[in-house]
Amino acid sequence: PTGGTEAGQGAPAPAPAAGSPPPDAAATPGLDPSALDPSALDPSAATGGMTADGVAAPAVGAIDGALDSALRMLNDGGPAVWAIAALSVVTVALILWKTWTLMRLGAWSRARSERALAAYLHGGPEAGLAALRRRPGLRGRMLRAGFAALAALPLAAAREETARVAKRELADARTGLRALELIATAAPLLGLLGTVLGMIAAFRTLQEAGGRADPAMLGGIWEALLTTAAGMAVAIPASAALTWFESVADRARQDMEDLGARLFLAAAAAPDPSSAAQSWPPAQGAEARADAA
DSSP states (O other): OHEEEEEHHHOOOOOTTTTTOOTTTTTTOOOOOOTOHHHHHHGGGGGTOOOOTBHHHHHHHHHHHHHHHHHHHHHHHHHHHHHHHHHHHHHHHHHHHHHHHHHTTTTTTTHHHHHHHHHHHHHHHOOOOOOOHHHTTHHHHHHHHHHHHHHOOOOHHHHHHHHHHHHHHHHHHHHTTTHHHHHHHHHHHHHHHHHHHHHHHHHHHHHHHTTOOOTTHHHHHHHHHHHHHHHHOOOOOOHHHHHHHHHHHHHHHHHHHHHHHHHHHHHSSSGGGGGGGGGGGGHHHHHHHHHHO
């Protein structure tokens, strides 16, 4: 009986019958179930590298790493970096809002105003107003006010009314630029303040250490310099956006001055402001009268 038992223990296990379910990995001693299921080690493997939200797993990892780095930088930089981060959010919001505002005001619609003035000079006030019925822009609104003022007011009063409308439109075009200017000035100053405070703390630590150089102090120094870099990173785009917006407003002002001057020169040369189209340009009329004499 003893020999039979030993022979039974040494015999190989019978092979599973065809169509029978595979053996249970959990019931097999010494076998790790995760070795048979890759999704146990990597949850994204069960969905082909995608998370439950349908986002690729490497992209989620990159976003998480960027967020961790940003939070670490904010914690290392101290209050100055938090203030600069708030200024960066305000800067982005101001740039987007100002771009939308200039588009709404029609800051780049110059051709329509030129056509409206040409229509006024050749066809009278009705033709000029008809050319400004749809989205006239800030230049067109000034011309429309000038057309209406010339038809209802004396020449001097019409000029004053047109200048008032032009100033109002330019003021709307320059709204928000002072805030961008303030951010472009204050952001690097905040960064410099954080750097100075950090360097003061680092040198105080060196003094308390008795003059012994400690490599750990290098971390405090680069953390102090981090605030200056953050301040410049906010101030540079704010300054660039401010310069661009100011150039758009200046170009609109120059165009409005040119359009207003041409409009009132035509009105001054005409005996009746409403008939300015028939007497423009005045120089050609004077030369024709001189040649006839």
